[in-house]
Amino acid sequence: xxKVKEVLNRHGNSxxxxxxVMLELQNLSGTxxxxxxxxxxxxxxxxxxxxRVYSVITFYSMFGTEPRGKYVVEVCKSAPxxxxxxxxxxxxxxxxxxxxxxQTTEDxxxxxxxxxxxxxxxxxxxxKIGDKVYGNLTPEKLSHIVNTYREVQ
Amino acid sequence: xEMINVTIDxxxxxxxxxxxxxxxxxxxxxxxxxxxxxxxxxxxxxxRVCVVEVEGWRGLHPACVTKVSEGLVVKTSTGTVxxxxxxxxxxxxxxxxxxxxxxxxxxxxELQTLCNDNGxxxxxxxxxxxxxxxxxxxxxxxxxxxxxxCGRCVSVCxxxxxxxxxxxxxxxxxxxxxxxxxxxxxxxxxxxxxQCIKACPVGALSERDDTAKVWKALENQDLHVVVQTAPAVRxxxxxxxxxxxxxNVEGKMVTALRRLxxxxxxxxxxxxxxxxxxxxxxxxxxxxNGGKLPMITSCSPGWIKFCEHNYHDFLENLSTCKSPQQxxxxxxxxxxxxxxxxxxxxxxVVSVMPCTAKKYEADREEMQVDGLKDIDAVITxxxxxxxxxxxxxxxxxxxxxxxxxxxxxxxxxxxIFGNTGGVMEAALRTVADKLTGKSLDAIDYTAxxxxxxxxxxxxxxxxxxxxxxxxxxxxxASKLLDRVKSxxxxxxxxxxxxxxxxxxxxxGQPIIKDKNTTDEVKxxxxxxxxxxxxxxxxxxxxxxxxxxxxxxxxxxxxxxxLAHKLLxxxxxxx
Numbered sequence: 001x002x003k004v005k006e007v008l009n010r011h012g013n014s015x016x017x018x019x020x021v022m023l024e025l026q027n028l029s030g031t032x033x034x035x036x037x038x039x040x041x042x043x044x045x046x047x048x049x050x051x052r053v054y055s056v057i058t059f060y061s062m063f064g065t066e067p068r069g070k071y072v073v074e075v076c077k078s079a080p081x082x083x084x085x086x087x088x089x090x091x092x093x094x095x096x097x098x099x100x101x102x103q104t105t106e107d108x109x110x111x112x113x114x115x116x117x118x119x120x121x122x123x124x125x126x127x128k129i130g131d132k133v134y135g136n137l138t139p140e141k142l143s144h145i146v147n148t149y150r151e152v153q
Numbered sequence: 154x155e156m157i158n159v160t161i162d163x164x165x166x167x168x169x170x171x172x173x174x175x176x177x178x179x180x181x182x183x184x185x186x187x188x189x190x191x192x193x194x195x196x197x198x199x200x201r202v203c204v205v206e207v208e209g210w211r212g213l214h215p216a217c218v219t220k221v222s223e224g225l226v227v228k229t230s231t232g233t234v235x236x237x238x239x240x241x242x243x244x245x246x247x248x249x250x251x252x253x254x255x256x257x258x259x260x261x262x263e264l265q266t267l268c269n270d271n272g273x274x275x276x277x278x279x280x281x282x283x284x285x286x287x288x289x290x291x292x293x294x295x296x297x298x299x300x301x302x303c304g305r306c307v308s309v310c311x312x313x314x315x316x317x318x319x320x321x322x323x324x325x326x327x328x329x330x331x332x333x334x335x336x337x338x339x340x341x342x343x344x345x346x347x348q349c350i351k352a353c354p355v356g357a358l359s360e361r362d363d364t365a366k367v368w369k370a371l372e373n374q375d376l377h378v379v380v381q382t383a384p385a386v387r388x389x390x391x392x393x394x395x396x397x398x399x400x401n402v403e404g405k406m407v408t409a410l411r412r413l414x415x416x417x418x419x420x421x422x423x424x425x426x427x428x429x430x431x432x433x434x435x436x437x438x439x440x441x442n443g444g445k446l447p448m449i450t451s452c453s454p455g456w457i458k459f460c461e462h463n464y465h466d467f468l469e470n471l472s473t474c475k476s477p478q479q480x481x482x483x484x485x486x487x488x489x490x491x492x493x494x495x496x497x498x499x500x501x502v503v504s505v506m507p508c509t510a511k512k513y514e515a516d517r518e519e520m521q522v523d524g525l526k527d528i529d530a531v532i533t534x535x536x537x538x539x540x541x542x543x544x545x546x547x548x549x550x551x552x553x554x555x556x557x558x559x560x561x562x563x564x565x566x567x568x569i570f571g572n573t574g575g576v577m578e579a580a581l582r583t584v585a586d587k588l589t590g591k592s593l594d595a596i597d598y599t600a601x602x603x604x605x606x607x608x609x610x611x612x613x614x615x616x617x618x619x620x621x622x623x624x625x626x627x628x629x630a631s632k633l634l635d636r637v638k639s640x641x642x643x644x645x646x647x648x649x650x651x652x653x654x655x656x657x658x659x660x661g662q663p664i665i666k667d668k669n670t671t672d673e674v675k676x677x678x679x680x681x682x683x684x685x686x687x688x689x690x691x692x693x694x695x696x697x698x699x700x701x702x703x704x705x706x707x708x709x710x711x712x713x714x715l716a717h718k719l720l721x722x723x724x725x726x727x
Contacts (some may be wrong), residue, residue, distance in 0.1 A: 049317030050341075054333035058322040065334070116324060132266065 006037050008045050013031075018056060020070055022063060032072065033064030063082070068092035068102040068111040073097075074128040078117035081125040089125055090114070090134055094140035096146060106129050110146075111153055169232030172225055174205060174216035174285015185601050186238065186267055188215040188354055189247075189303035191668050195313060195352075199240050200303055202267060205229045213237055213284055220407030246273070247327075248280035248297040258356030261664050263302060265355075268670035275341070284329045290337025292345050292512035293660075295319075297329050298632075299357040306330065306349035306358060313653060315628035315629040316459065318343045318515070330357075342462045342727075344627065346455035346651045352668075360509045360661060366530045366603030367503050371414040376501040379417040379489075380410050381481045381560070384425060385507040385571030385656040386534045386680030387724060392663040393538035399677030399687055404553025405560070409541050410505075411554060417493075420556050425570040426480035427703070428452065429685040429694035431720050432474045432576075432713035433583040436646055440619075442607045443470045447622075447637065447644040450576050451722075452476040454514035459627045461727040464634055470647075472719040475527075478504050479520050483719040485560060488707045492559055504531045507571070507659035510651065516592050519722055533661025560649025562699040565686030572679040573625035574601035574631050575609060577648040581612055581621070582693045584724060588615040596692060599724050602683075604654055604675060609644075620644045625652040654679065 009026045011017035021042065026034055035058055037102055043050040057063040061074060075081075076092045088138065090101070093112055097105050104111040119127035123135025155170040161178050161348050170515065177184050177621050189200035198218035208226035213234065216227075222619040228234065246268065253259050261679045277504040284297035304321070309332060311317035316512055317342045322331050340671045350358040370378050387403040396402060410418045436448050451457055451472045482502045486549065504511060514520065515528035532540070541548055556562070571574030578598045585593050601621065602608035607628035609622045622644045630649045636642040652658050657678035658671075665674050686692060708716045 031426075039333075049311060049320065050319035050333040051317055051322075051331075055320040055322050059324050 001038075001041055004041050008042065010120060013045060016051070017061070018042075018046065018048075023053070026063060031064075031067035032070065033066055033068050036065075039065075061113055065113070067104075069129050070109050072111045072128075073146075074113055074115040074118070075101075075125050076117060076120070076124070076128075077114040078121070080117075081120040084124040086125040087146075088139055089127060092142060095141060097121055104148055107153075109150070116138060127128060157221055157223050158226075159221045159223075159227065161227045162229055167705050168210055168221060172221050174214070174219050174221060174225075175203060177221050178216065183229055185216045187217055187366050187682060190307050190351065191308065195303070195305045195308035197304055200245070200301075204234060204237050204241075206234055208665050213562060216369075219419070220359060236273070237706055238326045239273060240390065242268055242271055242273050243276060243278055245301050246276050247278035249281060249301055250296065251276070255360045255529070256299070256356040257362070261352035261666060262356060262451045263666065266666075267541065276497050276582060279546070280358070282326050282327075285331070285335065288337045289361065289581075290333075290339035291336055291343060291518065292509045293343065293347060293350065294359050294361055294693075295330075295338065296357050296359075299355050299690065300330050301355055302330065303354060304330075305352040305354065306619075309352040312346055314344070314346060314459075315631045316346075317345055319349070319634070324608045331681060344455040344458040344462070345510035345513045345660075346627070350509065350651060350660050351658075351662070351664060354633075358614060360533050360536070361512060363512065363530050363532050364410075364536050364543075368427075368530055370503070370530065375499060377416050377493075377495045377499050378414070378501045379419055379504060380415040380503045380505060381419045381421045381424070381485075382406060382410070382476070382487045382505040383421040383478070383507055383511075383571060383656060384568050384575075384682060385659060385662070385678065386505050386537070387685075388571070388678045389507065389657065389662045390534050390538060393535070394541075396512070396549075397677065398665075398674040399679075399681035399682050402548075403685075404555075405548055405551040405553035406537075408551040408555060409546050409548055412546050412551075413540060413544055413701060417480070417484070417557045418554070418558075418562040420563050420567075421477050421481055421506075422567035422570070423560050423699060424477040424484065425452075425567035425576075426564050426694035426697045426700045427480050427484070427581050427720070428474055428477045429566060429576075429583050430704070430711050431716060432472050433580050433587065433694075435472055435474060436580065436584060437587060438712065440645060445665045447474055449647045450649055452554035452576055453510070453649060453656075454504045454508070455510035455650040456627060456630060456649045457724065458510065458513070458727070459501070459630065460649075460650065461724055463631070465670065466638065467634060468724045468726060471724055473722055473723065475520070475722045476511075476514065477567075478531075479515065479527045479722070480518075480720050481560065482515075482597075483522050484703065486525050487522065488529065488703060489560060490667065492709075501529045502527070502646075504528050505537045506531055507534050507656045507662045508652075509533060509660040511661075522719055528651060535661060535663060538663070549718055559702070562697055563689070564694050564697045565692030568685045568689065569668075571656045571682050573650050573653075574603070574623045574648065575597075575655065576622050576684070577621055577646070579694055580648075581614075581619075583695050584619070585596065585612075586693060586695065587618065592693075592696075604672065604678075604679075606653070617710075619646065619672070621646045623648045625650045625655055627651050629653075642710075657682065665727045694705065 126135040188202040198215040203216040204213035206228040288295040353548040391400040391402040566579035654675035
């Protein structure tokens with residue numbers, strides 16, 4: 001818990017910084033997610049009901065409550081991406097990665113999820129891999145991008 | 154106060170600045186429908202059922218949170234408004250489990266009324282999101298598939314009760330109200346107060362139905378089934394049968410219970426008197442012998458669990474007395490069987506309570522004596538009404554019945570246990586007589602009465618100043634204890650009831666459908682109890698003849714070994 005304490009202290013033990021705290025903790029976790037006991041610790045330290053903290057971390061798809069792969073692949077499910085072909089991107093990813101949304105590939109590299117709009121409607125259909133946004137996609141282009149991540153491994 | 158002129162549906166009205174359109178319309182007897190709105194508690198303006206048109210403004214606006222301004226012209230029932238409301242309701246219904254006929258809230262459901270009043274004659278949309286399983290882990294049952302996401306339970310749980318065990322999770326179509334990690338309520342800090350049930354407009358929250366258990370016991374010829382009814386039940390049960398809030402229906406209730414088949418009809422008021430003897434004795438003992446002060450009452454199981462979770466420093470301050478419900482059970486399975494010549498093992502004790510936390514309390518492991526559970530089944534006021542209807546009893550036509558002896562006599566003091574300040578007042582009536590050695594006539598302690606969240610008083614008795622405080626609603630209890638903890642305030646004796654207004658507003662009481670009248674209903678139920686108190690032959694617990702007999706024949710002195718074994722308990726830091 002020392003790690004968690006340090007992060008909290010750096011952010012002044014303030015409720016206002018909950019999201020920043022959680023992002024840093026997730027990066028420190030090694031599982032690309034927020035361990036249950038860390039979340040409980042943060043709730044106690046910030047004097048927030050655990051249900052409220054859980055509310056925040058389930059609202060944002062960038063947070064995981066279960067261990068996730070090294071890269072989280074987020075397919076936008078909002079309307080603009082939907083009409084420009086997000087469905088075919090998702091189908092292609094499911095086939096390529098052999099997982100359904102919410103699942104992690106066997107090698108632990110990718111977790112596929114669907115997420116709310118991340119503001120890339122101008123280049124829809126768009127996806128996110130980790131922090132990076134990719135737009136104006138077709139299944140072919142995306143397949144190429146995913147492969148570059150694979151090759152790095 | 155600055156006044157503002159507005160016109161609503163063609164009628165001019167002058168209202169104070171900062172009035173909402175909803176409130177201004179109410180002045181004109183125009184009823185704008187609402188769903189998520191609970192004044193002062195939940196005002197997110199999110200359900201949009203209350204939308205209205207405002208001249209010169211674009212779009213539709215929620216009346217519940219839109220403040221009036223000078224010259225505003227509002228229309229509450231144009232074609233556009235009616236169409237929008239219908240559409241909103243159709244969408245809410247699209248993801249609502251519509252099994253109305255088998256729902257515990259059928260005929261008392263706000264959404265049902267809204268649909269009925271707003272011309273919903275078809276349900277064109279069919280949502281497909283499943284929100285998860287029904288939580289039956291504790292006395293409070295949650296069905297997320299009936300939830301309409303109004304947020305009223307969330308607000309009451311966190312803002313009024315300071316518990317915060319439920320909140321929204323996820324977003325968009327997947328949004329749901331749940332506990333952290335979707336574990337059942339029983340695995341969390343839920344205090345089982347049931348205030349969420351009372352806030353819920355639909356049947357997404359309800360109490361665990363224990364009526365089947367009671368029916369089964371009533372049909373078992375080997376069992377001797379006795380029933381106790383809490384003070385607050387008699388002034389609220391009538392609401393289920395069309396009586397005005399606060400009407401005392403004790404007589405009809407007694408007759409109804411007999412018709413249901415209970416072998417003896419007793420009263421929790423009796424054991425409330427018993428509680429006062431033990432608790433008063435404990436208080437005097439703590440004051441005289443340097444015990445831990447302030448002493449805090451322990452009758453409210455919601456409050457007790459709240460304290461066990463959040464205020465470990467105060468566990469020793471809690472009176473060791475069991476609550477009246479549990480004291481009744483302990484006596485009904487020890488003293489009563491001797492007097493009635495029945496086997497204690499065959500005595501089945503049913504409680505009718507205004508409270509959902511009483512179901513939890515009855516199941517606590519320490520609430521048993523010599524292997525016999527004090528209480529075998531707990532039903533709420535609402536569940537009793539259900540049983541009476543199911544049995545085909547015409548409640549309103551019943552003759553008044555009388556309580557059975559020997560656990561049925563009560564004083565006015567035992568009666569007012571059902572409202573905030575009542576336990577304090579009852580205790581003071583007895584403590585004052587004990588300290589002065591006289592039978593005092595001035596026994597109305599009005600300073601501790603009323604609906605204020607926290608009440609304080611200093612009472613001079615026999616040259617001694619006793620400082621007391623009363624909190625109702627666990628949120629107010631938090632505030633009070635924080636002040637005690639910081640040294641800002643000091644008392645000898647504190648009464649805490651887990652629900653606002655006390656047991657009369659408990660989580661098991663009849664649902665108040667119009668949430669705008671909650672305070673009036675609370676006040677009426679409280680008045681009902683004080684009216685009974687005034688009419689009682691004796692208004693002090695220690696003058697209850699059946700209590701005197703119980704001590705003389707069986708218990709000995711208050712706080713003695715046997716009384717301790719039967720009537721006292723301990724608490725656990727959770």
